[in-house]
Amino acid sequence: MHAAYLEVTPPVATTHKTLAFPEWVDNGDLSVTSVAHSVSVTD
DSSP states (O other): OEEEEEEEOOTTOSSOEEEEEEEEEESSOOOOOOOOSOOOOOO
16 A cells, blocks of 8 residues: 555544655555644634
8 A cells, every 4th residue: 555645634624634745655554643732613
């Protein structure tokens, strides 16, 4: 399996951001942790 990008959807969002990798991620596990200074959630 190969990966060239990661799709990230912020909390309470209906759209996502696509982040391209500078190199292919091949035959391995990709572990990511999302970090935000603060998250404002309103209705």
